[in-house]
Amino acid sequence: MMRLKYPAEERRESDRNRSQLGTTSAAQTLPVQTQIVSNWDGNEGFTSFPSSAYQNRWDYTSQKALRGGGGGRDAMAESLPLESLGLRGISCISLTILDGSPASHRVLKSVAYHTGPHLQSLCLSGGSPTEAPFVALILGCPALRILDLSGCNSLFTSSMLLAQPETAQRVQQALSGLCEFNLASLQDLADLSFNRLSSCAPSLERLSLAYCHLTFEQGPARGSIGPQDSSPSQLSFHNRLRFVKERAGRLCALDLSGTGLPPEALQALGQVAGLQLQEMSLHSCQDLSTEAVAALCYQQPGLTSLDLSGCSELSDGVLLAVS
Structure with missing residues (x-):
């Protein structure tokens, strides 16, 4: 039918x-590391990305890093949550405020390094990445099945x-x-x-x-x-x-x-x-x-x-x- x-x-x-706002679907309760x-x-x-505490933490930290601008503490802030995501085998990431700044370049590099080998779903919707870091990110994600540009x-x-x-x-x-x-x-x-x-x-x-x-x-x-x-x-x-x-x-x-x-x-x-x-x-x-x-x-x-x-x-x- x-x-x-x-x-x-x-x-x-x-x-x-409207009546369904605020409800949690069964899919959202799956372990995030296995949820595609x-x-x-x-x-x-096509792609709807899962909402989870880990992704919310990453989104928040990446925004803070991008606005903070380039110091050593920002670099650590970018790396630490991503390293945690990589250790958990996260396979779905959404980055939506990236631009051509050095901070954004570091974020993309960290994503490729920590999560790239097992990343299957990547959303860059609405961002303004430049070609070189974007290509480097894609080359670091050989298991991608879903890509949102x-x-x-x-x-x-x-x-x-x-x-x-x-x-x-x-x-x-x-x-x-x-x-x-x-x-x-x-x-x-x-x-x-x-x-x-x-x-x-x-x-x-x-x-x-x-x-x-x-x-x-x-x-x-x-x-x-x-x-x-x-x-x-x-x-x-x-x-x-x-x-x-x-x-x-x-x-x-x-x-x-x-x-x-x-x-x-x-x-x-x-x-x-x-x-x-x-x-x-x-x-x-x-x-x-x-x-x-x-x-x-x-x-x-x-x-x-x-x-x-x-x-x-x-x-x-x-x-x-x-x-």
Whole structure:
């Protein structure tokens, strides 16, 4: 049975969410060192990181260190809690206030050293890391399965991330087991940067490009697309379509919320040979038509979760299409 999130359901779901505030899920009571969270709620990406006393301690200490600025005591403050996390085998870390400062560089270096070998889930959402320490961190985390770079625009401003083939090859080795990639809200993400990153994650199953600025050309389903069509300044739909065609055998979840996806583009995605989507989020894609969504449901019968909240132009015919 498909789980459909539809405009008419938004208010009821919002009420349910408010009623659940302050409760603790069963998953949150698991030992943190063994807890790998991989919940894709279809809103702003795939990964939801666990809340725990250890992570709260780390977040607090890292913020204090970043604001304190560089002394020896700050370096010890950065290292000690991370060493404790490493000893406990923590596999899920969220760092959300990093920038290009020396203190941030030390934090990333400490994360790689103390927790990198067994780290499986890493969130840098909304931070402003620079390329060199970011690459060094990734190289120190060979077991990563989930990576959240949503809002990390600083990595993509220059379009030079992973431009060196030898660096890209090493990153590919480190990310060979990556399954989930959150690239939401990256205004500077372009075809070239996306191609370099995605080529480093051959095992990718779940991808979020929510709220990225996709460009759409006439005939999104055109068949002949070569590397020369990759733009250094734009994130084009035809390049994303090529990626989906190349990864159709593995890709099972896709988030294109807030990208302005038109009906013909959705139809082109749905009819990709070999693609068997299980989850798709199209939140706030207001140009979609009821016919296009119905076609998607027909083309992708394995869909179990479809988020159409915020798609105000859809009619109740969508409910018939998924029933």
